[in-house]
Amino acid sequence: MKQLTAELLILTFLMTIICSGQEIAVLKYNGGGDWYANPTALPNLITFCNANINTTIKAKPKTVEVGSAAIFQYPFIHMTGHGNVVFSADEAENLRNYVLSGGFLHIDDNYGMEPYLRKELSKVFPDKQLEEIGNEHEIFRDKYAFPDGLPKIHEHDNKRPQALGLFHEGKLVLLFTYESDLGDGWEDSSVHNDPLVVREKALKMGANIVNYAFKH
Template sequence: MKFSVLSLCYLTFLVSVNVNAQEIAILKYNGGGDWYANPTALPNLIRFCNNHIDTRLDEKPATVEVGSSRIFQYPFLHMTGHGNVIFSDTEAANLRDYLFSGGFLHIDDNYGMAPYLKQALKKVFPNTELEEVGSDHPIFNKKYVFPKGLPKIHEHDGLRPQALGIFHDGRLVLLFTVESDLGDGWEDPSVHKDPEEIRIKALQMGANIIAYAFEN
């Protein structure tokens, strides 16, 4: 029996998920953008999820590179930054195989990332465009209900927040949150001094994203 590269990646993914169930990682990318931004954000979101939606996540998320086979060990990847993003052909293919094999990627624009990221995604999905995810999608109605869709956490350019997605076989595999800055809302209160109400909205939306990724 012959297996395609995608089939082999899928089998690897299934085995890896059994080993690292409910683990998440930060995605490290090239291009000069600050992939390491918001250092307290993901640990705070993890603690919130463990306390409120019954996850059992390691409070210290791993860091994996886009082109590494290690991404298949994690059902959920998080990516953020302010600047440039570049994917090589090999990295783009690896990320595409990961997502089509059952993985999930959340990309949070920390302000200024959007134009570079959209260009980089064309290499990953040459035949698929980002599309807006409506407020009726399950990701906004998982553990917490957001009837208006993505919450606004930071002002940025004063535009409405958008949840943009890539779908494969009916499943949302990539979520790109723009003009919201969830990650800033997840940071320690002393970093941005956001009101507690705003921080809770950001954390609840983050919990919805993680719940969706693990359950779909």
């Protein structure tokens, strides 16, 4: 029965994606963290992807709550923030079903969410741990080449950037970008006054992530 339920969930997810086209969403979560940070980031990333990697993503990203069935409408969900994150048991189960049925979750630490996130991810996947993704992974080379792995966009604690992931049956289903702050690099240039070369690195890495999510 559990296998049948999983297969129906996957089929429903795929049919929803086929019918709704390419859309991505921002994840709204509880705990007090600013899930709404970087409001110009995803729209700019969408514009870049549509112009450069042949996507046709709708211009305005949606907002979905972590416990809602609406998350299954989106092949790619982005999560960010600076502070606390809390998942209830039902929300953790919903998020687990989402990624196991074909969805992709990208979490970008905007600075300060990492210790809270790790704790909550243990509810989503109690049998898995985040592991660092090697520079040879296709997410660093499929559209744009990043031979040194995840680029450093903003300096916070003088730590190296890390791409950490959760895998299911050999496939990356959740990506946590830490000490990089890609979302800041996607924002309007006037927000952080980053040089063009830094913003382009952030957008190209973001395009690689979106491409991987849609491809798989």
